[in-house]
Structures are given as structure tokens and as C-alpha cells.
Amino acid sequence: MDRRGALTLLAGAAATVAVGCGGAPPVRIAVVWSGWELSRFREVLGLPGAVVFSAGDNIDALLGGPVVPAAIPDMAIVPRGALVTDTAAVSQLRPVPASGPDAWQELLPAGPDGAKRGAWFKVAHKSLVWYRPEALPTSARPAHWEDWVGWCKARARAGRPPLAIGAADGWMLTDWFENVLAGLDRGVYQSLRDRTNLVAWSHVKVRDALTRLANLWSIRGLMPGGGRRALVTQFPDAVLDVFVHGRADMVAAPDFAWPVIAGHAPARAAGCGSDQRTACRVERFRFPGPRHQPAPPVIAGGDVAVALTPAGVRAVRRLVGDGESAPPSPDDTVTRLERWAAKGGFLSLDPRVRYPRVLSGVAADLYEDFEFDLSDRLTGPLAGGDGRGLWRVLTDLFTAVTVDWDDGDAAAGDGAPEEVVTAAVNGAMDALAALAGGSAGP
């Protein structure tokens, strides 16, 4: 190449750089999702130039810990309610428009000016049990926990594993615990939420909830392949075990089990989106509470949109609307949210959003009587994550009553003997006390 050619090339490159720097920098958004969910999020956002990236399960460190300034995004969607109650973290956030019912607003922190520092973008219903209708007639749906355990034992005795449990994911086990405890004693559930201290965590109702779980989980023949298999089965695998492979009858899983079913068992899910009831072979019921107790609250999860820069505030407005009803248009917030809602795995607090039939009423359940996911609100050593906190305590309890217990003599449908359950629950209570005691410091 001659000198003139080289100069032209250089000038061209310089011009490209100058133009690239001249425009507004793209908005940067960190989310917890990856893969399929991340793609849906991009559709909802509808900003082609935005840089959306997954920061993974430990996204909370983004607000809590020291993060390199160059890496701080404009906006983040954080899954844990606990994050936005950390005062140091809240001071970095900008006010955003409020969205959703009052009970949900109370879960969000406000700045000194009284404006909320986060907006609910996506919520989840964690008190559902999904099942194959051919395994259980609608009339036989268990009304109480005790009925449910009895039905499970009968199925196990008949050689049909009734439940799939994704015990490889700690959050699946904490969802079990939260549903059982909130059904037993809502006051105790709330006290755990409010103060992670020794007194609350050693309450007899906590022990009661753990004992109920240990008794259920230890039933021989409860899960396909037993506890060892369950420990290496993740949430989507448990859903597939029921609806694709037919290895189990039901799975206790949140509303976002639906896209897994629809994506992998299309024939079974074909009619579930519309009103043709007959074609749909996917059913669900509410996680049952104990007999002689008031109906348990829904356990709810949720992801909060927070803004770290003015550009981030604009992005949050685009995602959740600004509280005023805009005229319907192909690009208004509700229409964009419905694109994800139609595919499942997305519930909004905006009552105008419509869902496929199989999810009808699920979002409405969340507006009033709910308790927020406990494990998502815990901080310090009790906070969740693989191999730590409450996740680990429940994984260890599950392992103790399914794998470590030598069930050589037990017949299908039998639970572990009382002394095994007591020992396992004692271990879990001790572990909880140690973690809660560790977090009681300043």
C-alpha cells in the first residue's frame, strides 16, 4: 500500500472513532437472567442499542460491595428484596416512579426525599404445584398438607413416584420451607423476615416446619431415582421429569415452570394458552397448608429495577411505565410486557397485562395476600447462594433424610423413623442457630 492509501485508511478509522464517541453512549443494563429469559427481556426493553448483560446470581454484589466504577451499569434488575434495604446501597440509587399495589411498595426502600429507589419489574408466584391431570383427577386435589402427604405415600406404595424435587437448586428447597412455615404460623415467618436472630430461628414452629419436610422427603419411593437423583436434579429437570419423561406426577415449582413445560412438551401444552380447555394436559393447584389452619399466604418473589444514572431512570420508566395510563400503542409498556407474559415466566404487578389461560389468576393472587420470599430477604451468613446460608441448611437436611439414612429395610411409602428425622432436624436447627448467631453482630 502506498502512503496516500495508508493515510486515507487512517483518516477513515479516525472518523469512525470520532463518530462513535460523538453519539450518546448506549445504556448499560445488568440483569440476573441468561439465555432464554435474557432474550425475552431484550424484547420487553425494546431498545436495540442497549447493552444488556447477565451479571449472574451474585448480582447483589453490584450494589453491596465495592465495584469498579467503570463496570457500573446505568440500570440493574436485582432479584433480592434484601438488596434495596441496605442503606449504603440505597444511597447510590436514583428515585424511580412507583409501580404496583401498596403492599409491594412497602417492600421497597425510599430515599430521604420519600421517593422509592426501585420499581417492581417482574414478580413470581412460588406457591404452585404443577401436575399431570392423568395422574390426579381434579376432584382429588389435596386440600391440606396432610391429605397431600397421604396421597404421596399411597402413590409411592403403588410404585409411582409422586413428586419431582429439584434439590440441586437450593432455592427450590427454601421455597418448600417457606410455604410450609408460612402455612403453619405466619407470625413466625414474619419474625424471621424482620430480624435474623437466635430467638426467632430457634422457634418451635421452625422446628415443626423442618420436621414436616423431613417426614415428607424421607418417604421411600417419593422421587424418581430417590434422593441421590434429586440432589443432582435442577429446577428445569424436575419439571421435565413430570411433563416430558412422565417419571413423576407433580412438581412444586413457581409460575416460571410454565415456559419450561411449553418449550419442551409442546403437544401436552398445546391448548393451555387459549380457551380450548380439552387439549391442555397441564394442571396446577395452590401449595396446600396444614389442616385446621387459615389458608396460607402466597409466597412471592420479585425482581426490582433500580437506576444508577439518569439514563438508567429513563430505562426504568420504559420498563414499568410512569404510573400514568398511556394510550394503547404497539410500543406502550403493557404491549411490550405482554410479549414476555404470553410466553410465560413473567408476571407483572400491572393489572392490565394479560396472560395465557393456564396462568390466569396467578398474577392476581399476588396483589393482596402474600409473603415475600424469605431466603431472598436474608442477609449475612444466612443469605442464599450455592453451598451457603439457608440453601445449604436445607440441602443438608434433604441429604440427611434421603441419602444418609440407610433405607435398606424400609418399604416403599414408608418415611424415615422418628429418631432419624429428629436427629436431622436437630442438625438443621443447630446450623440455623449458628448462622443466625453469626449475623446478629453489628
Next chain:
Amino acid sequence: MTGGDAFLFDLTPHHDVRAPARWQGTGRHGGWVYLLPAAALVSAVLLAPLAVTAVTSLTGGPSAYLSVLTDQDVRFALLHSLGWLLLALGVCGLGLGLARLAQDAGPRTRALLLAALALPAVTSPLTAGTAFRLIFDADPARGTVSALLPGGAPFLGPGWIWLVLGLAFVWQWTGLACLAFQVGLANLPTGLLRVARVFGAGRLRRFRAVVAPALFPTAGLVMLVVLTAAVRVFELVLVGAPGSVQARVDVVGLFWWRHRGDLGDGPAAALGVLLTVMAMAVAAVTALLWRVRRNWTDAGPPARLAAPPTRRRGPAALTGAAAVAIALIWALPFAVLLLTSLRSPEAVATSGWWTGGYGLGSFREAFEGGVFAGALGATAERAVLVAALVVLFAVPAAYALTPGRLPARAQRIAAAVAVLLAVLPPQVAAMPLAEMLGALVGVTVVLAVIQAALVLPLGVLLLRGAFIAVPRPVVLRPLAEGRSAIARMTVESGPAVLAVAVLAFVLAWNDLVAGLLLNWPAADQAPLVVLQQTRHFSTSAGAFAAQEVVLTVVPVVLALATGRVLARGLTRGVRR
């Protein structure tokens, strides 16, 4: 240098093979100038943060160490890390065994076996972990092993998981060890062995006096690479074990990452120091091993390097068949990964690779949104920069550490420091670095400098070995004329320089830990993007398998393209 070649150099005025210190133009201390850049980089990026961590751990007396050592989980993590270090030594032993096998096989089979064995070394531990988790998937409809052994134990569960993770590590590193030992075995002084046998030396004696001294100088650095991999085990466990068993297979690096907030500053620092001390102790023992000196005069060029004589012990066909079988087994994880990536994501989630469902859907999903493609670009940019930086800093430093440049004692100390720093776990330096560099860390160049510093000690040691092995007559002339011999040595050691560049590129390309600790959540490091995909393992397996295929192709092509030269460079075979 034997025969005719040496004659030419007989013309140089002195035929003294001792250190030509007096001839150096810049004088006795000239060597320090060459050492300075690397020393400055390593001091700033590794030593200073290490010192800060050590001071933090000791603020408040030994209480931090006591609280860490009385924690049962920490003790298990330490024990597990020690286990990985021992496995690394086992891997070297297995490499030696396979090198013997390769020696007996025909040249074609040998080339196939060595390529199949060595290629996993350039893939990322993340890829190794996911490939083995796919193969050992507990679901008989999906997992290769579960399908072959119906009613087999769920391999990813408590207990069995060690087998899966251990095999992944063995798969990844045995080949490198094998390659190094193979070169060592080819260089065995057969004459000396024969003499020893004639004089009635036993098997053990012959090994100690002849075989070991011939092997260890070649294999020492490769052993260091494998040990470094063992002490830095992180993503292999993070991605290879399901969440429920993570706590049971914790290693110190991972435990530190997960619990540093709960532990508090002091104990977290103490844990980092403990891991460092353990790694350095093992590295020091290894270094002592390979200091075993040959007490015979150099036997001359490894003329048989290209085609060692095939000494057939057993039936030739049997050896060949065994070699081919091993090569096929070693290729299996790559094959499973490739076949998985070529199926639709839905098919991958519900069935095994042998059931069909092929298509490009997974690749489409892998590149959807452009994040992965962007990260590939940024990662490549950084990796090239790291390779350039490492060569730039390592060449002068290695030259300074050749005989005669520095006082012998200073040289020994510098080399020892390099050995110890080569195994430094990045976790120890990460927190002080993040605080020291603050806003700068996110910049591509800064992260590249940190990655370069982490690879630099190994690069210096590798090049130093090559420089020392340059035949003295070749560099006598520039030295005699009062010039530096650095250019001549670098040219003579071309394969080693290339090997260092490739090593640095591959390590930076595959890096996850430094990116995770120092650049999160910028997400422009490709392995980090892949890691986020693995959250729901089975339903996203198609997409991340596709990403890993892309991630693996780059270093594999690089290794295959430079293959023979690379192998020579890595094993100090610099003579032409």
C-alpha cells in the same frame, strides 16, 4: 553441539565454558537492568498486594488464623485443595506412563496419541467441567455414562462427584505431562544406561542415577504448570458440580470467593495466605526435585527427538491399539461437546446426543443479542495484549537469569521467587488490587497487565531454561565483542518464545477468575458470559456448548498450527 558444528566455534579466542562475566559491556551489574521491568511489574501487581493481604491477616495478632483454622468448613476446603495438588502429582505420573506407551507406538500412532492427549490443556477448565458434567449427567436419557450403565449411581451426587471432577482434571493435564516426559525419555542417554547395566546397577539405581536426571529438567516446568492449575482450581468445581454438592467439594479459592464477606477482612486474608503458603510449599518441593543434576557431560543434541527409535516390548499391534483407544477416549469430551452444540436446545434438554435432533439452533441462541460476540472480541484483544506484554517482560528477565548476568546468589533467589510466584492464587492479590487501582481496573489495558503479571513468572522460567540451553559457542561472539547476547539468544530460542506467547494468550483467553474478581460485572470476558449461561444447566446446555465450541476452537487451532514448535519450546528443546 558435536562433530562438524563445534569446529566452527573453535575459532573463538577462549574455549572457556565458565561464566563470561568479565566480557559483559555493561559490567557486572548490567543484568539488573534486564531484570528490572519484570521485577517492577511483578512487585506492583503480585508482591505488593500479597504483602497487603499478609499484613491484613496479621492485624490483630494470630486470631484471624485461629478463627479460620478452627472452622471445620475451612479445614475441609484446605484438605480438598491439598488433594488437588496431590492429584496434580499423580497426573504427572500418569503422563510418564503414557509417554512410555507413546514411545513404543509407531510414529503415526504416537503423533495421534500426543495430539489427542495434549489438546485438552489449551481448553478452559470451564469447558472441561461442563463437558464432564454433560457426559456424567444423572439422567439416563441424556448422560452418556448413565445411558451405558443403567442403574448406575448418580455420578454428580455426593461422593461420586470427586470422580467426575478428578477425571476432568486428569483429562485436561495428563497430555502436557506426557508430552514433556516423552521428550525426556527420547533424550535418555542410552549408552550410559547400557554401561550402568553392565556394571550391575539395579533398576532403582539406574532410575535414580540416569533416568531421573534426564527426565526432570525437561518435565519440571510442565509439572509447575500442572501444579499451578491444581492450586487455581475454581471454575472446574464451580460449573462441574451441581449446587447441592458445591459445599462438599469446596476448595480454598472457591470458599474464599463465596464466604469472604461472612469471614471478615482478617480471616479472609488469612485464608488467602494459607492457600498461598500451601501452593508455594508444593512448588518448592517440585523445584528441588528437578534440581537433580546430570553428572555426566551433555550427551549432545537430541537427535532422536523427531523420530525416537521404536523399541517394541509387547506385541506391536496391542500397543498400537491401546494408544488409539486412549486417543479416542481423550477425544470423547470434545466430541460430546461438539455433538451437543449441533443439536437444538430443546433436544439437548431432553435427550442424549446419540438420538439425533441436529441443527444449528444452539449456535443461534448462543450468539443471540450480540453479548457473546462482543465478549469474544474483547477477550481476543486482551489475550493478544497479554501475550505481547509477557514476551516483552519475560525475555529480558530470562536473559538476566542466565549464568553470568547476575551474582549467582541473586540469580538463585530470583529464580526461586519466580517458581513460588508461578503458583500464586489470584484471590490473594485481588482485593488489595481492586482497592489500589480503583477506577482503573475496568480498563482493558489494566486487566491485561494484571493477567500478564500472573503468567509472567512461568514465562520467565520457561524462557530461562531455553536460554540456558542455547549452546555457548553461539553466544560467545557477541559476548566477546562486549555486546549483549539477548538478541542472539532470543532468536536461538524461537520455539520457547513462541511457546510463552501461546501460553500467555491461552491463559488470558481462558481466564475466568481474574475477570470475575476484578472486572465483574462488565461481562466482556467470554468465559464469564458462558458461566452465566450454565445457571440452568440442562435447558441451556445447547447454547453454552455452542459457545464453548467457539471458545475452544481458537486455542486448539493455535496449538495445532504451532504444534511441533510449541512442544519443542515447552520442553526446552531449542537446538536446531
